[in-house]
Amino acid sequence: MSRLASGGLIDRARRIPFAFDGRRLTAHPGDTLASALMANGVRLIGRSFKYHRPRGLIAAGSEEPNALVTVGAGAEATPNTRATGIEPYPGLAVFSQNRWPSLGFDLMAINDRLAPLLGAGFYYKTFMWPARSWERVYEPLIRRAAGLGALSGARDPGHDEKAFAFADVLVIGAGPAGLMAALTAGRAGARVLLADEDFRMGGRLNVERLEIDGAPAVAWAAAAVAELAALPNVRLMPRTTVTGVYDGHTYGALERVGRHLADPPEGLPRDAFWRIVAPRAILAAGAIERPIAFPDNDRPGVMLAGAVRAYVNRWAASPGATAVFTNNDDGWRTATDLAAAGVPVTALIDARPGVAPPDGPWRTFTGAVVTGTRGIRALRAVTVRDAHGERSVAAECLAVSGGWNPTLHLSCHLGARPVWDAAIAAFTPAPDAAPGLSAVGAARGAFSTRAALAQGAAAAAEALAALGIAAADQAVPYAEDAATTITPLWRVARTTGRAWLDFQNDVTTKDVALAAQENFRSVEHMKRYTTLGMATDQGKTGGVAGLAVLAELTGRSVAETGVTTFRPPFTPVPIAALGAGGAGRGFAPHRDTPTQAPIAARRAPLVEAGLWRRPSYFPAHGETTWREACDREVAMVRGAVGVCDVSTLGKIDVQGEGAATFLDHVYANTMSTLPVGRVRYGLMLREDGFVMDDGTVARVGPTQFFITTTTAAAGQVMAHLDFAAQCLWPGLDVAFVSQTDHWAQIAVAGPKARDLLAPLVATPIDDAALAYMGCAAADIAGVPGRIYRISFSGERAYEVAVPARWGAGLFDLLVERARPLGGGPYGMEALNVLRIEKGLLTHAELHGRTTADDLGLGRMVASAKDCIGKTASRRPGLSGPERQQLVGLRARDASGRLAGGAHILEPGAKAAAANDQGYLTSVCWSPTLGRDIALAFLRDGRARTGETLRAVCRLRGLDTAVDVVAPPFLDPDGGRLRG
């Protein structure tokens, strides 16, 4: 194995140093890692998955199952990367994997000696004794042995991107068919995207010794690419694999943007994942050659015939003395091409009797098969059997062609099944396999160059016609038009020894035979039992041969046996590319309130509240715990005045002649009777009768309401209102818009709330002008806004609303003015304590499984009108003593600790599901009551006030005596609210 003296599409003038397992080697621009390794004489590149057999290159394309390496080290280490897809750059360091201690000497190769014990599915039949030893003994051993490469476990430092693209025609593959299709569509002015896996477009034109219109095919391809590059309506996407076909003419594609660069520019992504929308797509992905199963056909040096001549023709990388083994005419090309390049060809072995292979400087065998190979880490010789018996032929490389499989995978992604074509002994894409997608050339089973060019042009013309784009007829260039001549040969008969079908997963013909013997005869059963086709190539190399062997063993045709399902992605896609943008805080947006700046200035720790970030508490000088701050803030609100941003509440402006009727439909209670200038607590049910949300409804005009939702349910309620208005009552004159982000809303709560606010509000806010549950438009510190006399704390309270841009200023002003009154800001912790003391609800209680009756709000469901959820709320399972009802719990002793999520048991009851009485939803230390209190749901709870029960949290080791009380814990008559 070495570099040939001349030829190849490589730049011999420039040298690229790289390292394989620490060994320093040299590549040239134009090389892949695979071609460079071959040119450097490296044969042993990896180890197989199960038996740890030595493995070298089989293929030259993305189907390569053996030559997987880890690129780079440390956090950037990228395991399981195909050597055929890596472009060497200076400093590239790759490492072999799945071997210990070294690639040359791998102790796990002991598995190969144990192979008779490790046949298909052996693990289903053993490792069951003694019971419970699977996790402790067997599984850890298996897990350690399994896997290919390793992730570092460190954060992936790479940068990837995602993008959308739109085109009239997407052409997948830039070989003869794809180039001709792109030229035809591009010349007609269509927006064309041409994507190809390779960094150099041209497909097989770059690797074969072919002529097009009398000139070398390589030159024709280069000219075509140049013409396409010059067309403004054509976008060339080399290094781009179309990975999946999805609904709505949408395609996924992975572009390797910066992976081939030693020193990518700042900000250049490593990969880009594209979603391409194209009404028409042309699948010109070529074909993949398949191996033939014969004993020890997995040795390094046994390769696919087309790949061997690709390495010679495109990369001038010699595989060494080569024998060719084929069942079809195409294999002959490898012999002639190699001989032309000066590579010794020792034998041309054709399985077909009576054929006349070309003459050349080799021994020709017809009606002959390879029955074995020799050499440990590299091939030395093959055994050939023909009518005259067996003999050994020296070979460092055996080029095998079992025929070609159209690369039709993408055509199956929407569920179509491929169709068996006996004439070429291959599956071909079903017609109309995916809307708008047509397969051409080798991908459709037309293997000649001329057919590829013609079909590419024809498919593009058809696409243009469908798109209504006029196009001139394209002359199809002249090229070889050889017929496909093949006699299927899947496995060499009358041999002993293991013959591989799936090289990476070590699945041999014996495994398939065992599957058939054990009645795993369905192709899906065979696949799953043997793991054939489940390796990183997903059966691209050995899949069809495997099912053909199964067909032979079970006496069925290949067509009857069928194929397993091809699913996305076509080749493996990094999670980082598909998930680009998700790392860190990018996963979901975060929302800041209009008062974020003054809150941050007061060093309040922020907590997550849905997508919002809200202040937890406002630490004062000398405070060391959140509890100190929280207790102080609660006392401040109860004793003086507190200021709290509540802008995160959902806010919806509802207007129209039908607004009142509409709200009657969507709220359980009646809103049409609400006078202008008044606010009402509103309860919204889902149509299934459970509580959806609560909030306030303010009537700000005869036909205008302003409603609030909880922070958590703002989006859900808005969608619900859209549904109600458009789908249920489309005749109503009502319109509404979310104003959540438009208004800054700030609660001012406490006995001195009015003292704080009155000087800032232009209009009177005394109890006569603005009684509890009143609302009014108001000029607030010179800004037009609104004021609502509502309370979420149990104290006299107002919520003042101003346009969002004034929120920060108003918050600052209120906090500043509160200080002389003994007040200040309060955060979520204090807000929560205040509302629990008052028995008010959040989504801890409104968790989607509670009913109005559970909450003690059953009477709010108005009897005089229908509303969403009313009928279903009357189902027997939604009310009554069988349900758990909202109660308050007080720790019996001041030292008794309660915890959210604790369950309720009766004194002396055993901790068992049958004895469960309920659970605690919201818990706090009440500085007002001097003990822990909780809101809870208790079976038949309203009837049990005064009982003493236990709050038991076994997860936290708590078992605390509690008294059942009727909420609220404070001011049951609401005197403090009203002033």
Add this chain to the structure above:
Amino acid sequence: MRYSALQILRNALTGDRDWRPVWREPVPKPAYDVIVIGGGGHGLATAWYLARNHGLTNVAVLERGALGMGNVGRNTTIVRANYLLPGNSEFYSHALKLWEGLEQDLNYNVMMSQRGLVNLFHSDGQRDAFARRGNQIRLQGDDADLLTREEVRAHAPFLNFDDLRFPIYGGLLQRRAGTARHDAVAWGFARAADLRGVDLIQNCEVTGFRIEAGRVRGVDTTRGYIAAPKIGMAVAGRSSQVGAMAGLRLPIESHVLQAFVTEGLKPLIPGVISFGMGHFYISQSDKGGLVFGGDLDFYNSYAARGNLPMVEHVMEAGMALMPMIGNARVLRSWGGIMDMTSDGSPIIDRTPVDGLFFNGGWCYGGFKATPGSGWCFAHLIATGAPHPAAAKLRLDRFATGRVLDEEGTGAQHNLH
């Protein structure tokens, strides 16, 4: 033939000559005592427990395709018993106990691996909600522990503790949860049932029911009419279509759920990790692939495949939660069709047709239920009375309002 290490050794010496078919290929008889429609995990488990627990072996399992190729062959293999609501809680608890002895019971290694499951939480409120669940699990007699952030870090140091959009506050751990090899579960039940004489009939699609005077008499199939006085449906994913042939109208929508597996990697993920805020969960197979998934695609579907928005959402969640997995490559994606009920919980019950029993609506909880479902469904078919562990999985609970809504999302099938 009993499977054992010794048997493997013996066969290794004789060239694997003695391994016998895992199941026969019986020709359908004209009549059986019981027909189970559906040769998936639940149908096969039902057949096994009919034979094992009730001595019923004149039983046929009718499968329209190949055995075990429905959702039992395309799930993410997670087994757990960490439910919140009575009804589900006792049912899945029962199932987990059966999983723990399944290998010995079936003489088949289903690779039940109890390496634990952690549900992460990201706020004080979520901690309380998970504590409630954990206490319920304990009351049911199963295991649950509340982990602190530092305990989660010790368990899975590769999670994003630095800048995750929803910071990790801790997790709820169930140590007895884990994974099993999904295909092996189907094959193990099939082989065990076949050995007891149950006829597993593949490529036999039910095309209609014969019902006389409100009582089921048998089924028409692509392989002829087959009579039985008792017929159980276990065809989750196609329940509405098969049910409609018997006049059943069901509270079910069919939805596609996607899942993903990466190329094989050396072991690095302990047990199962679930990131509820990101609708993302992950484990690592014994073969080394990372197996993960997320939410439904949300639209009704009978095409076992999904679309990119959910693919990308799942991957983004993965990158958010464990930014070390960026360099792992997705090898394969697939979709399964879920029976989504309107409360997110399953149904094992009689139907309005005498002799016809229904098992379905598994949403995406079907795999972990497999032995429990089979056990309880066999009990219902054999005795006519619900098994206590499945007594709340009733068909009439939607009408009465006694729904089992774990998610609290209400009567919308795709939100569970």
Add this chain to the structure above:
Amino acid sequence: MRIACPLCGPRDLREFTYRGAAKLLDRPAADAGPEAFDDYLHIRENFAGPNPELWHHEHGCRAWLRVVRDTRTHEFLATELAHEGSR
């Protein structure tokens, strides 16, 4: 998947939220009784084939759409504004 919103044109699936069967448009009358609501809320024809259903262009124009889509192929056969659809 792309949906042709009658107001916005063809848009990516990401902009839409799926609700369920189009029968949700036919809310029973207030006095229809519990069985009618049980059917409305829970029971689904769940067609394997053309399925009338509701989508919300939630991250677009916020129109509710009545769509007929084949659940076997995901092909959209008809798309109209929900309140303009034949009821």
